[in-house]
Amino acid sequence: MxxxxxxxxxxxxxxxxxxxxxxxxxxxxxxxxxxxxxxxxxxxxxxxxxxxxxxxxxxxxxxFRSMEEDESRVHFLDRNVQATPTLALNALALELHRMNALARRLAVEAISTEDGNNHHLPSGHRALESLNIAVGEFASGIPRNGVAATLLHGLPDAQRVGQYLVNVSEHALEMVTEHPTAELTVQELSDARNQLRAHAVTLLDHAQVDNTDWDAAVLQTLRQEFEAEYQALKMRLLRAGTAGELAPRHMAAILERLSDLHRIIDQATKAAIYLDRFIGQSRTPPPVAAEPDSESEPR
Structure with a gap:
């Protein structure tokens, strides 16, 4: 020009x-x-x-859209699909799978990062909040008339999953911004904390419901193992604080961050379990009416 x-x-x-x-x-x-x-x-x-x-x-x-704009934009919830309940439920499941992947990615990032100025965590949290609102509006707009009740039983679970995933991102953000990593000078406790983090990441990997090797029983087992390990580490930290190995304020900071991690795992596990249940309920076929007996038909 x-x-x-x-x-x-x-x-x-x-x-x-x-x-x-x-x-x-x-x-x-x-x-x-x-x-x-x-x-x-x-x-x-x-x-x-x-x-x-x-x-x-x-x-x-x-x-062109920013990463935050792309993440907060629904990919599967379409008004044309909403008019057909079976298709709408499938679209809800796909969108929740996407939200689950985003929440797990934010959680792993929060567990691994030492940077309190991470900008992806706040934007990811806002994206999940926006998607959760969209999921609720989409679910409430699915027509109920002429639809088998069994297909709609899972809608409350879908909205529950969305809220659990928002909670995951909220606790991940809180863990990084409000409770930064505190150094542990006691090597035994430091190793135990690192091991707990590694187990948390492993559990989050198993919370991917759309994975081919998804198994709810395995996730529950990992959750129980994590809980036992978390409680044991918490007790050891409290004992170290009372014995003078850790300063009380230092111990409190470490426990607060571990508490955030505990909440992340709790909410992520619940989200995966309820998402799996929602998928199972939404795919349950309506009962087939029995064929009338020809001998009992009126003549």
Missing amino acids: TGALAFVLLIPLLWTVNALAVMLGSEDQLAMSLAIFHTLVKLLGVLVMWPLTGLLVRKLETR
């Missing part, structure tokens, strides 16, 4: 170049004239594009 405009205004530009070269006393220096011409063309391009900058920015913003 700038090149075309420069070609149209070539004669005035050459006059300007010559005038400036004369003013600078370098009219006989070809290199100086070329430099002046090049500079004028660049300035012309800036002057042309400057008024259009705002319009171009708005156009580009409509074509």
Whole structure:
């Protein structure tokens, strides 16, 4: 665009170049004239594009979305699908699977990070809150007339799953921003805490309901093992605090972060279990009416 405009205004530009070269006393220096011409063309391009900058920015913003905008936008909840209950329930399951993946990713990131200024956790939490509202509105808009009750029994579970996943992200955000990692000088306790974190990440991996090797019984077993390990570490920290191995304030900070981790695992486990139950209920076929006995039919 700038090149075309420069070609149209070539004669005035050459006059300007010559005038400036004369003013600078370098009219006989070809290199100086070329430099002046090049500079004028660049300035012309800036002057042309400057008024259009705002319009171009708005156009580009409509074509490209930030990661937060993409995460908070529903992918499967469509009004056309909502009119057919069986399709709507399947769409709900797909959206909840996506929310579950996002919440688990945020939880793992919170467990692993030491950066209190992590910007992805707040944006992910806001995205899950937005998606949870969309799930509730979509579920409430599914038509009830002429639909087998067994297909709709799971809708409260769907909304419960959404809230559990929001809670996961909320506790993950709280763990990083309000309860930063406190150093443990007692090696035995530090190793036990690291092991608990590793087991938490393993449990979150098994909370992926749409995985081919998903097993609710395995998840429950891992949850029980995590609970026992958490309670044992908590008791050891309390004993270390009372024995003077840890300062009381230091011990309290460590326990608060572990409590956040405990809540994350609790809510993530519940979300996976109820999501699995919702999928099972929403796929239960309606009872088939028995064929009437031909001998008992009225004549």
